[in-house]
Amino acid sequence: xxxxxxxxxxxxxxxxxxxxxxxxxxxxxxxxxxxxxxxxxxxxxxxxxxxxxxxxxxxxxxxxxxxxxxxxxxxxxxxxxxxxxxxxxxxxxxxxxxxxxxxxxxxxxxxxxxxxxxxxxxxxxxxxxxxxxxxxxxxxxxxxxxxxxxxxxxxxxxxxxxxxxxxxxxxxxxxxxxxxxxxxxxxxxxxxxxxxxxxxxxxxxxxxxxxxxxxxxxxxxxxxxxxxxxxxxxxxxxxxxxxxxxxxxxxxxxxxxxxxxxxxxxxxxxxxxxxxxxxxxxxxxxxxxxxxxxxxxxxxxxxxxxxxxxxxxxxxxxxxxxxxxxxxxxxxxxxxxxxxxxxxxxxxxxxxxxxxxxxxxxxxxxxxxxxxxxxxxxxxxxxxxxxxxxxxxxxxxxxxxxxxxxxxxxxxxxxxxxxxxxxxxxxxxxxxxxxxxxxxxxxxxxxxxxxxxxxxxxxxxxxxxxxxxxxxxxxxxxxxxxxxxxxxxxxxxxxxxxxxxxxxxxxxxxx
Amino acid sequence: xxxxxxxxxxxxxxxxxxxxxxxxxxxxxxxxxxxxxxxxxxxxxxxxxxxxxxxxxxxxxxxxxxxxxxxxxxxxxxxxxxxxxxxxxxxxxxxxxxxxxxxxxxxxxxxxxxxxxxxxxxxxxxxxxxxxxxxxxxxxxxxxxxxxxxxxxxxxxxxxxxxxxxxxxxxxxxxxxxxxxxxxxxxxxxxxxxxxxxxxxxxxxxxxxxxxxxxxxxxxxxxxxxxxxxxxxxxxxxxxxxxxxxxxxxxxxxxxxxxxxxxxxxxxxxxxxxxxxxxxxxxxxxxxxxxxxxxxxxxxxxxxxxxxxxxxxxxxxxxxxxxxxxxxxx
Numbered sequence: 001x002x003x004x005x006x007x008x009x010x011x012x013x014x015x016x017x018x019x020x021x022x023x024x025x026x027x028x029x030x031x032x033x034x035x036x037x038x039x040x041x042x043x044x045x046x047x048x049x050x051x052x053x054x055x056x057x058x059x060x061x062x063x064x065x066x067x068x069x070x071x072x073x074x075x076x077x078x079x080x081x082x083x084x085x086x087x088x089x090x091x092x093x094x095x096x097x098x099x100x101x102x103x104x105x106x107x108x109x110x111x112x113x114x115x116x117x118x119x120x121x122x123x124x125x126x127x128x129x130x131x132x133x134x135x136x137x138x139x140x141x142x143x144x145x146x147x148x149x150x151x152x153x154x155x156x157x158x159x160x161x162x163x164x165x166x167x168x169x170x171x172x173x174x175x176x177x178x179x180x181x182x183x184x185x186x187x188x189x190x191x192x193x194x195x196x197x198x199x200x201x202x203x204x205x206x207x208x209x210x211x212x213x214x215x216x217x218x219x220x221x222x223x224x225x226x227x228x229x230x231x232x233x234x235x236x237x238x239x240x241x242x243x244x245x246x247x248x249x250x251x252x253x254x255x256x257x258x259x260x261x262x263x264x265x266x267x268x269x270x271x272x273x274x275x276x277x278x279x280x281x282x283x284x285x286x287x288x289x290x291x292x293x294x295x296x297x298x299x300x301x302x303x304x305x306x307x308x309x310x311x312x313x314x315x316x317x318x319x320x321x322x323x324x325x326x327x328x329x330x331x332x333x334x335x336x337x338x339x340x341x342x343x344x345x346x347x348x349x350x351x352x353x354x355x356x357x358x359x360x361x362x363x364x365x366x367x368x369x370x371x372x373x374x375x376x377x378x379x380x381x382x383x384x385x386x387x388x389x390x391x392x393x394x395x396x397x398x399x400x401x402x403x404x405x406x407x408x409x410x411x412x413x414x415x416x417x418x419x420x421x422x423x424x425x426x427x428x429x430x431x432x433x434x435x436x437x438x439x440x441x442x443x444x445x446x447x448x449x450x451x452x453x454x455x456x457x458x459x460x461x462x463x464x465x466x467x468x469x470x471x472x473x474x475x476x477x478x479x480x481x482x483x484x485x486x487x488x489x490x491x492x493x494x495x496x497x498x499x500x501x502x503x504x505x506x507x508x509x510x511x
Numbered sequence: 512x513x514x515x516x517x518x519x520x521x522x523x524x525x526x527x528x529x530x531x532x533x534x535x536x537x538x539x540x541x542x543x544x545x546x547x548x549x550x551x552x553x554x555x556x557x558x559x560x561x562x563x564x565x566x567x568x569x570x571x572x573x574x575x576x577x578x579x580x581x582x583x584x585x586x587x588x589x590x591x592x593x594x595x596x597x598x599x600x601x602x603x604x605x606x607x608x609x610x611x612x613x614x615x616x617x618x619x620x621x622x623x624x625x626x627x628x629x630x631x632x633x634x635x636x637x638x639x640x641x642x643x644x645x646x647x648x649x650x651x652x653x654x655x656x657x658x659x660x661x662x663x664x665x666x667x668x669x670x671x672x673x674x675x676x677x678x679x680x681x682x683x684x685x686x687x688x689x690x691x692x693x694x695x696x697x698x699x700x701x702x703x704x705x706x707x708x709x710x711x712x713x714x715x716x717x718x719x720x721x722x723x724x725x726x727x728x729x730x731x732x733x734x735x736x737x738x739x740x741x742x743x744x745x746x747x748x749x750x751x752x753x754x755x756x757x758x759x760x761x762x763x764x765x766x767x768x769x770x771x772x773x774x775x776x777x778x779x780x781x782x783x784x785x786x787x788x789x790x791x792x793x794x795x796x797x798x799x800x801x802x803x804x805x806x807x808x809x810x811x812x813x814x815x816x817x818x819x820x821x822x823x824x825x826x827x828x829x830x831x832x833x834x835x836x837x838x839x840x841x
Contacts, residue, residue, distance in 0.1 A: 090652065093716045094698040101701060129585075 120468040122167075122511045130174065137167040139224055140509045141185070145331055148501035161185045162506070163223060165192065175199045179211075192241060192271070203249035207261075210272065213239040214246065214259035214286040215308040217357035217370045218393070224510035225409030227366075228330070228459055228475050232393040232433035236269045236327045237374040238355060239284070239310065243272050246284075257288045257306075265312040267347065268322035268374050268389075282312030282351070302361035302406065309354040314347040316379065321347050326451070326492065327435060330459060330477040331502040334491040335484065336437055336451040338378070345445045348384065349377025361406050364399035364427075368407075378445055387441050393433035397463075400426040409465075416466035425465040429475070432458045442483075449486030450493035456480050461504075473506040531564040533769050536760075538588035540575040540662050540752065541703030542726040546789040547592070553785060554776050558769065566769055574703035575662030582606065582757065589761045589770045592754040594662020595814075596620070597821035599755050608759040622751040623777035624791035627811055628663070628670045630742040631711065631720040631727040638718045642744050643674040646719055647692040654717035655697055656707045658829050662752070663704035665829060667721040670748040672828075673812045677746055691838040700841070712739070723750070724806065725790035743807035748814070 073081075117124045122137035141162040164185040171177050181193035195209025212220055216238030218231045244263030251257070265282030266272050288306030295301060325345075326337035338345035357370035371392040378387055399405050403413050403425045412425035434456045442448040461475025477500070484496030539547060551568040558566045571578065571586065575594035582588045583606045593599055596614060603609050614621045632640050638651050646653055656664040668690065675689035676682070699716065701707045704723055711720035712730050719742075722730070727741045754774050761770040776782055783795040787802030818824040828834045 090698075090716060093714055097699050097710050097714050097716055101699065101706070105702070 120511060131172065133171040135167075135169040137169065138509070138511055139163050139165045139167065141223075141229075142507045143229055144503075144505045146503045147331060148503070149498065162229070167193075190271070201249070202253075203251045204247070205249050206245065206247055208245040210241055210243045211246075213242045213244075213263060213266070213284045213310070214248070214261060215239055215284055215310060215353060215355055216372065217306075217308075217355070217359065217368065218395075221407060222409075224471070224508060225407075227368075227395055227397055227429040227463070228431060228461055228477070229473060229504040229506050230330045230332065230477075232330075232391075232395065232431060233327070233435040233455060233457055234355075234370055234372050234391040234393045234433060236322060236435060237372040237389060237391050238268065238353060239263075239266045239282075240269060240271045242266045242282070244281070253294055255290055255293045257286075257290075259284070259286045261285070263312075265310075265314060265351070268353075268376075269327070270322070280313040280315060282310050284308070284310045288357075299362050302359075304360075304407070305356075305358035307354070307356050309352065311350070311352045313350050314376075316346050316348045321345065321376070321378070322374075327437075327455070329455065329479040329495065329500050329502075330457055330504075331479070331500050333495040333500060335455050335479070335481055335495045335500075336446065337492050338441075338446055343380040345378050345380045347376055348379040349386075351376045359407060361404070364402055364405055366397040366399075366405035367395070369394040380445055383444055385440055385445065387438040387445065389435065389437050391433065391435040393431060395429065395431035395433075397427050397429040400428060403465075410463070411468055412465045415468070416470075424467060427463040427465070429461045429463060430459065432456075447486075448483055450488050450496065451484050452481035452492065452496045453483035454481070456482075469509060469511045471506075471508045471510070473504065473508070475504045477502050477504065533564055533566045533766060534764075535566060535568045535589045535766055535770060535773060536571065536587060537568055537590050537592055537773075538571045538578050538582055538586060539592040540578060540594040541572050541656075541705040542663065542708070542723050542729070543592065543752075544570070544572055544705070545729060546725070546786065546791060549785050549789065550777070550782055553781055554773055557776060557779075557781070558772065564769075566773075568773070572703075572705070574656065574660035574664075574706075576665075577660045577702060582608070587760050587764070588757045589764060589766050590754065590756050590773055592752065594750070594752050595665060595821060596751070596753050597825050598662060599753055600821070602757065606759070608757045609755055610758065613755045614753060616756075617754065617774060618778060619794050620751065621753040621755055621774075622794070623754060623774075623782070624752070624786040624793055626724045626750045626752065626791055627747040627809070628667045628721055628744075628750065629724050629727050629747065629807070630744060631722045631730055631739050632718065632742055634736075634738055634740055636740060636742065640719050640742055643671055643689075643693075643746070644678075646671070646721070647689060647696065649696075651696050651719065652698055652717040653693060653696040653719055653721065654699070654701075654707050654711040655721040656703055657700035658835055660702045661704055661707075663707075663723050663726070663750075664700075664721075665824075666723075666748050666750040668828065668835065669814065669818060669824060670744070670746065670812075671721075673748060673817050674744065674746045676817070687834060687838065690834070694835075694839045697839075724792075728790035728805070741807075743809050746810045746812065748817070749811040751814075 112128045114128060115126050122135055124133070124135045126133040143160050143162040145160070146157045162185055163183060165181050165183045168180040169178065175198060177197040177199065179193050179195055181191070183190045183192050191210065193211055195207055195211045197205055197207040199205045214220065216235055218226065219235050219238050219240060242263040242265065244261050246259055246261030248259035249257070261284045263282045263284060264272055265280060286306060286308035288304060290302070290304040292300035292303055321338055325339060326334045328334050353372060353374045355370055355372040359368040369392070371390070373388060373390045375386065375388040378385055397405055399410055401412070403410050405427065410425050410427055414422040414424065416422060416424040434454065436454045437452070439453065442453065457477060457479040459475055459477040461473060464472040466472065479500040481496040481499070484492055485498070486493050488494060537547060547570055551570070555566050555568065558564060575598045579591070579593060579598035579601050582591060582602050591599055591602065599613060603611050603613060617623070630640055630646070632638070638645070640646060640651065645651065655667050658664040658668050671693055672686050672690055675686035679685035699710060701710055704726055707720060708722065708726055708730055710716050712734050731739055731741065754777060756767065756770045756774060758767070761767040778794065780795065780797065783793040783798035784801070787793045787798045787805070790805060792806055793799050793802065814821055814824060826833065
């Protein structure tokens with residue numbers, strides 16, 4: 001102790017002896033940590049009388065300190081010093097142990113504490129044991145539709161809140177999922193999804209409630225990631241959401257997916273009205289294969305193809321017909337309607353659908369195609385018929401910035417940050433679709449003078465993915481018609497009189 | 512003969528086909544790790560021979576109070592083997608996981624072994640600690656766990672209180688003053704007995720550890736008799752760590768039969784011997800006689816006679832706002 005203390009004091013004072021003159025030297029420090037020591041200070045000889053006096057004073061201080069240390073050591077014997085050191089040692093150990101205990105206690109508290117995460121996937125909260133998980137997501141789409149061919153009163157150029165959905169999801173006890181999705185975007189609040197799902201295994205799950213019927217490929221694609229603002233003409237023939245239950249699963253990591261459901265039954269393109277006024281139900285089934293999903297071959301991994309269909313029966317119900325009793329363009333203009341000049345057409349009898357479908361994704365390339373047949377027995381008064389409408393589409397995309405395209409969207413590698421020269425991801429998209437109405441529909445069940453017998457739509461667009469959550473679209477769509485275009489000041493006549501040319505834009509926030 | 516062997520073979524096959532894999536969770540207090548490691552192996556072997564089933568026992572250890580609260584909060588214990596009856600009462604009252612009269616289900620109030628509180632000091636006993644009076648002297652650093660979480664700490668507190676009462680004509684105010692002086696000498700409170708042993712023996716903090724008797728012996732065994740020595744105070748408390756099946760959990764798991772057998776076997780000759788070997792005072796006369804030399808003779812007060820039972824002691828001393836909260840500020 002004695003030696004150490006003395007050494008400590010001498011070293012401190014000697015350091016001051018060297019650094020004081022250095023600080024006073026004419027040479028400026030080259031940086032904050034370097035100090036040049038003049039030669040006279042290094043050997044203690046003193047460069048001038050002021051500095052020599054200072055060094056002499058420092059030496060005297062060192063001598064005085066050494067004397068004091070000697071006096072203290074005589075006053076407090078070695079035993080007392082040892083006791084002091086031991087006391088200090090114990091205090092340090094106690095502090096360290098208290099810190100250990102505090103850390104253990106904090107870790108225990110952290111284990112029991114619920115977790116809250118906010119990120120690109122929304123807000124997620126879960127209990128410490130993960131038995132209760134709650135996610136809050138959202139989707140807001142603000143669109144603009146502008147119809148060309150000015151002077152013709154048809155489509156209304158408008159901004160619209162296409163979708164405004166808070167999405168409440170969660171999982172209870174690790175196996176029971178739920179989702180509730182209201183939509184505030186239309187003219188009235190609607191419930192889009194409200195279901196529970198039990199996951200016994202990934203390959204065996206049971207879902208019950210209101211959710212998308214497993215038929216249309218583009219319909220099943222999530223709303224934030226579709227290539228265009230509006231889905232294609234094919235979607236007019238497949239069901240949207242319905243109430244029922246479904247057994248489904250993904251086998252072998254999704255190499256094969258199946259779904260078999262039992263629903264109330266809805267007309268083509270419709271969402272269920274949340275209740276059913278007739279007794280019959282509809283069965284839906286889908287099988288979709290991605291046979292190379294687990295292979296190492298990137299060119300083949302994302303090939304998918306499948307077949308889906310429905311079968312049901314409707315009793316004399318107009319809501320069993322297509323949405324709005326007709327079909328609409330990309331601009332949501334009705335180009336076909338049931339109900340000729342006289343009489344009301346209702347769905348009455350069997351209704352089946354069949355939809356082969358496929359997609360392919362490889363790097364920035366995306367391709368999607370599907371074909372749908374909807375065969376519906378209808379009646380107008382005493383007249384009955386079996387009408388079969390069909391539609392198909394092929395769409396493709398190319399991510400100009402090189403990111404991978406997928407059925408679940410595009411994630412930019414370099415999110416939008418213009419200050420750092422990052423602009424997000426850009427994707428060119430194109431689509432062609434056709435819808436053919438059964439010739440037997442005319443003239444008894446629809447007016448050929450006003451309704452089209454077929455529609456053809458092609459679209460091109462540019463999608464800008466600023467980041468995972470924000471997207472901007474712009475597209476142009478042209479729909480031409482076969483038939484229709486007769487006299488009349490309302491749809492479908494006014495719509496089918498000439499092609500529809502529309503420009504769509506969208507700003508989307510999804511999390 | 513051929514028929515006999517056929518029957519024997521068929522029975523063996525039937526047994527092996529129907530042999531079950533059973534899992535039990537034993538939630539225990541902090542210092543019983545070594546005891547139950549040895550006991551579990553013995554019980555598994557016994558049960559395999561008896562029933563043909565394989566039983567695997569998982570252990571959870573921690574401060575007794577904390578462990579009880581964990582079971583109340585959902586830890587799926589099939590059995591609990593805690594430091595004091597009050598903690599198992601808490602499981603019965605708060606979680607309704609076992610009946611209120613659980614203590615009557617096994618012999619000796621469901622306590623297959625007992626223990627007490629002794630002092631563990633540094634070799635040579637440099638602070639000359641011989642009894643409770645020495646522990647409360649200024650300059651003596653005492654290591655003891657937190658009685659809010661540790662059963663052993665509560666036994667130690669009550670042992671000190673009992674001494675203070677005995678030596679001060681049962682003056683409660685003087686006993687409180689005595690306890691206050693004791694906890695003034697405590698530099699750090701661990702959550703359980705094993706934590707305090709680590710603090711004292713490994714972190715080398717303190718002059719004396721108020722320890723479970725078995726924990727003190729284990730410290731000597733593990734760290735060496737050249738590092739520590741045990742000092743037996745004049746008075747201590749008879750600590751009776753009880754055991755119970757957690758009926759609600761065992762029923763749900765389908766383990767009621769095995770769980771009961773697991774606790775019953777604690778009273779067997781083999782298990783009582785294991786208890787004595789691990790420095791717990793066995794209940795059986797045979798094992799007690801065999802291990803008598805391991806345990807010092809001292810005056811032991813009981814929770815019921817000295818303090819009116821655990822419910823009263825808990826309320827008076829350890830509940831929120833009780834005497835411990837009044838005398839100790841962290």
